[in-house]
Amino acid sequence: xxxxxxxxxxxxxxxxxxxxxxxxxxxxxxxxxxxxxxxxxxxxxxxxxxxxxxxxxxxxxxxxxxxxxxxxxxxxxxxxxxxxxxxxxxxxxxxxxxxxxxxxxxxxxxxxxxxxxxxxxxxxxxxxxxxxxxxxxxxxxxxxxxxxxxxxxxxxxxxxxxxxxxxxxxxxxxxxxxxxxxxxxxxxxxxxxxxxxxxxxxxxxxxxxxxxxxxxxxxxxxxxxxxxxxxxxxxxxxxxxxxxxxxxxxxxxxxxxxxxxxxxxxxxxxxxxx
Numbered sequence: 001x002x003x004x005x006x007x008x009x010x011x012x013x014x015x016x017x018x019x020x021x022x023x024x025x026x027x028x029x030x031x032x033x034x035x036x037x038x039x040x041x042x043x044x045x046x047x048x049x050x051x052x053x054x055x056x057x058x059x060x061x062x063x064x065x066x067x068x069x070x071x072x073x074x075x076x077x078x079x080x081x082x083x084x085x086x087x088x089x090x091x092x093x094x095x096x097x098x099x100x101x102x103x104x105x106x107x108x109x110x111x112x113x114x115x116x117x118x119x120x121x122x123x124x125x126x127x128x129x130x131x132x133x134x135x136x137x138x139x140x141x142x143x144x145x146x147x148x149x150x151x152x153x154x155x156x157x158x159x160x161x162x163x164x165x166x167x168x169x170x171x172x173x174x175x176x177x178x179x180x181x182x183x184x185x186x187x188x189x190x191x192x193x194x195x196x197x198x199x200x201x202x203x204x205x206x207x208x209x210x211x212x213x214x215x216x217x218x219x220x221x222x223x224x225x226x227x228x229x230x231x232x233x234x235x236x237x238x239x240x241x242x243x244x245x246x247x248x249x250x251x252x253x254x255x256x257x258x259x260x261x262x263x264x265x266x267x268x269x270x271x272x273x274x
Contacts, residue, residue, distance in 0.1 A: 026057060028211045028221060028264075033058060036118060037065070039270060041145045045069045046113035049106075049139065051099050051132075052120030056084025062116070063092045069113075074105060100128050102135035114145045122151035122180045122267075123229075129181070133195045140273035146197065152267025153206040155182045159226065159262060162252055166245050167230050176233035183267055197271035204269040211264050218260040219247050 036058075042048070045068040053059040053073030063071040070091050073084050076098040084094060097105035099120065115136045121129065136146050160178050167175040189204040213221065223243055231239050253260050 026055060028213065028217070030057065031211070032209065033061065036147075036149055037061070040114065040116060040147050041270075042066055042114060043069070047111070048072070049074065049112045049115045051102075051115060051117035051136070052123075053084050053094070054080050054120070056080075056087045058118055059084055059092065060087045060089055063089050066091065072106075072112075074099070074102075076101075099124060099132050102132060102139070106139065110139060111141045112139050112144060113141055114147065115140060116145075116147040118149045120150060121148060122155070122182055124181060125179070126181045126183065129183075130191060130195065133192065133197070137196055137273055142273055144273045146269070146271045146273070148269050149266050151180060151182045151265065152188070153182060153184055153208075153265040155180070155265040156226075156262055158253060159222070162249075163222075163226065163230055163246065166249060167234065167242065170238055170242055170245060171234060176230050178229050179232055180229055182265070185267065185269075188267060188269060192269070192271050196274065198274045199271055202270040202272055204267075204271075207266045207268050209264045209266065211262050213260040213262055215250065215254070215260055218253060218262070219250050222246050222250070 040062070042062070042065050044066055046066045047069055048062060048066060048071045050059045050062065050071060050073045053075045056073055059071060059073045070093070072093050072095060073081070073088075074095045074097055075081050075084065076096060078096065081094050081096055088094075095105050099117075121132070124132065133146075140146065160180075164175070164177050167177070185204045185206050189199065192199060192204065223246065227243055227246055230242060234242055250260070253262070255261060
């Protein structure tokens with residue numbers, strides 16, 4: 001597959017997503033946007049930060065809801081930012097940086113009414129979450145909202161089992177397991193309170209969702225957005241073999257009803273700057 005190679009942001013691995021392929025396989029996220037948007041506290045003149053804007057489809061939707069405000073999309077991957085810029089409306093701008101670089105990526109004077117992130121933070125190691133949340137708190141105006149949705153709990157457990165087994169079939173005892181950070185609600189609640197967020201009118205919980213897929217779309221999602229987690233520790237010459245094997249064996253994920261529907265579990269939170 002064409003596209004960017006995996007590389008590092010500081011000491012952190014950055015998935016080698018192909019912007020075109022990624023953007024073509026986001027429908028399973030978009031099906032749940034209405035719920036996310038209904039709980040995203042926006043005013044028409046708000047200044048908003050999208051932490052990990054990816055291909056920018058949700059970013060542009062949010063920008064349309066703050067017609068007198070502005071939305072900044074932050075993402076470290078040029079090919080994804082290229083997609084986001086194609087979708088952008090007038091009141092948007094973009095910054096090429098990772099969430100771990102928030103301390104230096106934006107001007108010291110920058111402040112936001114809302115910081116949100118969807119389907120991003122599970123790609124970041126747990127040890128970095130505290131620093132990212134501290135920067136989010138610093139960037140928020142008093143009373144500003146932090147809205148996060150990402151993988152949590154036992155998210156896509158059947159996919160993790162499948163990909164673990166496929167990696168072992170290729171790399172044997174040296175095979176990696178998924179490095180995703182799927183955190184439980186209690187741990188994240190404790191961290192938010194430790195950092196100094198106000199949860200009085202917010203919440204932290206996990207939500208289970210059955211997301212519909214057919215064979216073609218589940219392969220598209222796995223190859224465009226999931227296998228990259230394993231390529232962190234697979235040898236470069238094994239990447240293509242791994243992807244081909246995942247596609248060839250995907251029927252292991254087929255349910256008794258004939259679908260390839262998957263169970264996602266989302267860490268879902270709303271917190272406020274005091």
